Amino acid sequence: MKTNKFYLLFLLGLALSFGSCSKEDDPQTEPKEEGSVEPPVEEPVAINLDNYNSGQKVMMQAFYWDVEPRFEWWNNLTEKVGGWADAGINRIWLPVATKGQSGGYSMGYDVSDYFDFGEYEQHGTVKTRFGSREELETLISTAHENEVEVIADIVINHNSGGGEEYNPYREEMTYTLFDEEHGNASGMFNRNYEYFYPNSESNYYDNSLFYPETNLDHHRAYVQDWLWKKDNSVAKYYKNVMGFDGWRFDYVKGFEPWVVKEWLNEVGGFAVAELWEGNATVLEDYVEKTGSGAFDFATFYKLDEAFDRHNDLTYLQKDMLWKTYPEKAVTFTANHDTEKDDNDENNISGGNKMKAYAFILTHPGYPTIFYSDYEHPAFQEEIKQLIKIHNSLATGDTEVLYVDEDEYIMKRTGNSENPGLILYISTAKNTKRRTLSSDWKNVTLYDYSDNSTYSPTSDENGTVTLEAPANGYSIWSITK
Known part of the structure; x- marks a missing residue:
């Protein structure tokens, strides 16, 4: 019985040793070979x-x-x-x-x-x-x-x-x-x-x-x-x-x-x-x-x-x-x-x-x-x-997308050469977000007023969640 216990303890230690070796092989701590590193996530680039x-x-x-x-x-x-x-x-x-x-x-x-x-x-x-x-x-x-x-x-x-x-x-x-x-x-x-x-x-x-x-x-x-x-x-x-x-x-x-x-x-x-x-x-x-x-x-x-x-x-x-x-x-x-x-x-x-x-x-x-x-x-x-x-x-037609006492969201539709914009005004005491329909499909958006760092992406239908800062405004349009 003593021999069996010793053998079992030996096997357990060996398993722990192999587990420690696999941790060192984690790509977070040990770089992979050249060409195998995943590319970093790119920040959205504002249009000029x-x-x-x-x-x-x-x-x-x-x-x-x-x-x-x-x-x-x-x-x-x-x-x-x-x-x-x-x-x-x-x-x-x-x-x-x-x-x-x-x-x-x-x-x-x-x-x-x-x-x-x-x-x-x-x-x-x-x-x-x-x-x-x-x-x-x-x-x-x-x-x-x-x-x-x-x-x-x-x-x-x-x-x-x-x-x-x-x-x-x-x-x-x-x-x-x-x-x-x-x-x-x-x-x-x-x-x-x-x-x-x-x-x-x-x-x-x-x-x-x-x-x-x-x-x-x-x-x-x-x-x-x-x-x-x-x-x-x-x-x-x-x-x-x-x-x-x-x-x-x-x-x-x-x-x-x-x-x-x-x-x-x-x-x-x-x-x-x-x-x-x-x-x-x-x-x-x-x-x-x-x-x-x-x-x-x-x-x-x-x-x-x-x-x-x-x-x-x-x-x-x-x-x-x-x-x-x-x-x-x-x-x-x-x-x-x-x-x-x-x-x-x-x-x-x-x-x-x-x-x-x-x-x-x-x-x-x-x-x-x-x-x-x-x-x-x-x-x-x-x-x-x-x-x-x-x-x-x-530029483009004007459409109010949403309005209540403390939120106002308006879209300018732009044209074939201009993406237009969406204005989001809020008088609330906290940051507001609202999901709405845009003309931009599968594109990351940017606040050109620089009042928000949020970077939402629209889906294939143009649906997107936008943000307005507390008691402020944001102005959204497309990125590159």
């Missing part, structure tokens, strides 16, 4: 967005309210416009470029002399708040050298800074005398009370408008001639002499749509109207009557409601101008008025602003970037990437 073109770029609103430094703004923009062009900007919208009643402090909306671009001594200054005429001309030429159009802000409703005179049609003194001695040093487009409402040809006036006593009467032939018809009219001088390429019409509620239509019929150019109206139907009616584009305030308000007022992304499905007139809808998330310090209601909060930019830079419409957002150190690189995505992949 520079190889794709959505057919549209974006506009920069190149100012904010009360810009600083005073008298140097045109020089500041001249230094920046080349970099903006490289980032994918193809138009810059300038502030009102002529002398206002507030002189060196004026943002131009209190327009006095339509032809003083910073060369006449009046209202206490030669330069406008933004600089001299020569500096403006340098900015415009620099923009054109970089294939960037320059958009003029046009105020043709109210005037300011004229001399006082008696207006018999109002039976009171009004500041409606504009000549070389009274707020119009250029001597071009001199005005008096006959060219404002009411006058000898019109009893109509609306005291609810800005500066109602200096609200120009566009029915008067003299006013039409000086604003758009004459060879040296405001429109033709700005276009042919100064080199402006298009128009942003300020406060169009102050005059009839036919004015814009006639202006554009006379001189053409890109045009966008400031019709501060959240009803998409009203905006649609305006672009139909004028032929002009319009700022898509309907989209702006829906973004505000979805992200800030109601925290409900289903608002992103409601009516917006881009849904019916994408070629006329100029979308935006902020402007000089919404970002004023005293504006607590009509704005999108900083914490939600990048999600709002992700929306307008992936959906149809012509997006506008606000200067202060782009130049903000915390936002600039993210906005640059969104512009790049917009200019490359944001």
Whole structure:
């Protein structure tokens, strides 16, 4: 019995010895012969967005309210416009470029002399708040050298800074005398009370408008001639002499749509109207009557409601101008008025602003970037990437794949030469994933916003599970 136990122990030790030898032969610890090593798993390779073109770029609103430094703004923009062009900007919208009643402090909306671009001594200054005429001309030429159009802000409703005179049609003194001695040093487009409402040809006036006593009467032939018809009219001088390429019409509620239509019929150019109206139907009616584009305030308000007022992304499905007139809808998330310090209601909060930019830079419409957002150190690189995505992949039909209070998923279908994209926005406190149908079959996807490191692969039917970071967004498309 002792001999048998010893023999059994010997066999057990021998078996353990062979087991130890096979462990050493494991390929994890001992390399195999050359040519037998399994290849490593390859990381997905993003496509080069520079190889794709959505057919549209974006506009920069190149100012904010009360810009600083005073008298140097045109020089500041001249230094920046080349970099903006490289980032994918193809138009810059300038502030009102002529002398206002507030002189060196004026943002131009209190327009006095339509032809003083910073060369006449009046209202206490030669330069406008933004600089001299020569500096403006340098900015415009620099923009054109970089294939960037320059958009003029046009105020043709109210005037300011004229001399006082008696207006018999109002039976009171009004500041409606504009000549070389009274707020119009250029001597071009001199005005008096006959060219404002009411006058000898019109009893109509609306005291609810800005500066109602200096609200120009566009029915008067003299006013039409000086604003758009004459060879040296405001429109033709700005276009042919100064080199402006298009128009942003300020406060169009102050005059009839036919004015814009006639202006554009006379001189053409890109045009966008400031019709501060959240009803998409009203905006649609305006672009139909004028032929002009319009700022898509309907989209702006829906973004505000979805992200800030109601925290409900289903608002992103409601009516917006881009849904019916994408070629006329100029979308935006902020402007000089919404970002004023005293504006607590009509704005999108900083914490939600990048999600709002992700929306307008992936959906149809012509997006506008606000200067202060782009130049903000915390936002600039993210906005640059969104512009790049917009200019490359944001094309094709739009389809909402899923929406609820805290998730919004939208697809741009692309075309035969462009894969398109899928936008996934989430306001949830945790990472979200959702399985949905795509147009991409058997392909690994990549988040081109760089907000997610997840790398899902679609199946043979295009079904794929996508991810959005907590209170953020992702933008998906194919890899190589």
